[in-house]
Amino acid sequence: MEERVTAHLRRAVELAEESVAAGGGPFGAVLVMPDGRTFEASNRVTLENDPTAHAEVMAIRRACRELGVFELRDATLYASCEPCPMCLAASLWARVGSVYFAADRFAAARAGFSDAEFYDYLAGTADPSVMPVEQLPIPDAERPFDRWRAAPDRVEY
């Protein structure tokens, strides 16, 4: 078990190194389905002008696209570095079963990345003025949900 985890994490770290050589960010991820099918990805934020193109998100997107599904139940995600809150929540939405990582958010911070800061922001322990978030209730704000509940052909997720 631990040997298999180590092997996938080694591959994720290798992808992260290859990513730097290719002009991308220093992050790699490997997603493994319960039947063993494996999807690899690396960080493409600056290469694709997509701030959401983290290695973990890219692996999830790739697996879903290639499998024709929007959920990856019981998949295991291996990341070269601790997934940021975006990647963690993306994994939750994809119904990933478990996550392993090698380096941690503090190693990422030492290399100039904001993961640890954003964890603090989500935990409510960072200065919220970095990005104020405010609710402004408007009439009919819940109407899309009424329509959703009334849609007989809705695909739940």
Added chain:
Amino acid sequence: MEERVTAHLRRAVELAEESVAAGGGPFGAVLVMPDGRTFEASNRVTLENDPTAHAEVMAIRRACRELGVFELRDATLYASCEPCPMCLAASLWARVGSVYFAADRFAAARAGFSDAEFYDYLAGTADPSVMPVEQLPIPDAERPFDRWRAAPDRVEY
């Protein structure tokens, strides 16, 4: 000011309603740049087999792609419903300036969506066995960061 916010939120709610009619999820978003350029999107999770295709993420991706940038400094994001942790962290990575939303995570929960649960998970107040996350340190886990720091042509983000 409040009138402008209301107008953009109304449009986001309208996009959410149109999305249901088109077979998508009941969420819409409008991203407005400081110069007024505006990018609209709606939830495409089930339509595109992409669990990360929330309205907010789609608006960020679209704006970045069309503008050829990976950051949206001082942009304002208007969402029909409270952004989930993935969308909030995506907004942080995109360096969005501020976020407004209409309906809240509890309205989403009543319609069957997991946003509130995932907020609890990120806050550490939910059952972590939903998706265990574990670090397994391996030798050379930080080597991608060493390579990153040594890369003279690295594009920081």
